[in-house]
Amino acid sequence: MDLDKTEFAVIGGSGTLSGNFPLGVDDTGIELLGENLAIDTPYGRSPAFRLFSVDGQRVLTCKMHGWRSGVSRADASRQIFWVFRQIGVKRIIAEGGVGSANHLLDPRDFIIPHDYIDLSLRKDVGLEGKYLLVMREALCPEIRSVLIDTVKEHYHGRVFARGIYAVTEGRHFESPAEVAMLKGHADIIGQSLCPEVYLAREIGACYAGLYFVVNYGEGVVKDWSHQELTDIFFNDAPLISKIILAAIRKLSPKGKCGCSALRKETLLKEVYK
Numbered sequence: 001m002d003l004d005k006t007e008f009a010v011i012g013g014s015g016t017l018s019g020n021f022p023l024g025v026d027d028t029g030i031e032l033l034g035e036n037l038a039i040d041t042p043y044g045r046s047p048a049f050r051l052f053s054v055d056g057q058r059v060l061t062c063k064m065h066g067w068r069s070g071v072s073r074a075d076a077s078r079q080i081f082w083v084f085r086q087i088g089v090k091r092i093i094a095e096g097g098v099g100s101a102n103h104l105l106d107p108r109d110f111i112i113p114h115d116y117i118d119l120s121l122r123k124d125v126g127l128e129g130k131y132l133l134v135m136r137e138a139l140c141p142e143i144r145s146v147l148i149d150t151v152k153e154h155y156h157g158r159v160f161a162r163g164i165y166a167v168t169e170g171r172h173f174e175s176p177a178e179v180a181m182l183k184g185h186a187d188i189i190g191q192s193l194c195p196e197v198y199l200a201r202e203i204g205a206c207y208a209g210l211y212f213v214v215n216y217g218e219g220v221v222k223d224w225s226h227q228e229l230t231d232i233f234f235n236d237a238p239l240i241s242k243i244i245l246a247a248i249r250k251l252s253p254k255g256k257c258g259c260s261a262l263r264k265e266t267l268l269k270e271v272y273k
């Protein structure tokens with residue numbers, strides 16, 4: 001792979017990248033520079049990347065949540081972020097489908113969460129563990145603000161500009177009792193934000209995501225249909241791709257948000273030696 005400097009990356013979920021993201025959405029100004037780009041990293045061979053030029057801005061895309069057999073989430077994310085660091089990625093946009101834990105949220109609502117609760121079992125990851133990661137404003141306020149505006153411009157449905165994302169280990173969804181426990185603490189539930197948010201901070205990159213509600217958590221309403229979830233995942237991909245592309249076009253590679261300053265060189269090694 002041509003490891004030239006690339007400042008933007010998109011981590012796609014089941015929605016966008018199962019399609020042909022971002023081609024076929026708006027081909028003007030978009031050039032495919034490479035595909036099937038799998039890289040050997042210290043953590044194993046990475047998933048396949050695609051590299052695009054969007055109005056001259058290089059954008060690396062990957063689909064992280066494909067559950068490659070035999071590869072743990074911790075390793076998959078380290079592979080991806082190791083590559084991001086090599087090529088100087090500074091701004092990462094993620095997207096994914098989520099369940100609603102808040103009765104005010106319905107399928108086909110967009111939400112741009114401002115915070116998260118990590119209930120996953122993917123704690124002990126990291127590239128070298130050299131930094132103390134301060135998780136204040138972990139979801140980049142600047143990218144979030146651009147995503148909120150961009151959804152409003154492109155979508156006639158509802159968009160929620162704040163919310164808390166509870167990250168579960170999966171692969172199952174939650175029981176009614178688990179959803180009841182989360183109510184009042186989290187608005188949405190998914191499996192796709194940690195450990196990416198930690199790794200983004202570790203490499204000094206901004207990270208924020210755009211999430212589409214694809215189901216109700218158990219017990220939030222009486223019943224929901226699995227068919228609707230599948231329909232949403234497969235039919236709304238072009239819309240999500242369109243929003244992400246438009247957001248990238250508005251963002252500059254260097255933010256004024258200060259995300260990278262929240263990574264502190266740690267003295268833990270000294271303390272524990």
Ligand SMILES: CSC[C@H]1O[C@H](OP(=O)(O)O)[C@H](O)[C@@H]1O
Binds near residue numbers: 015065095
């Ligand atoms: C296929 S539903 C479960 C899966 O969907 C979400 O991920 P993504 O859309 O990012 O692939 C959710 O977080 C779960 O991992």
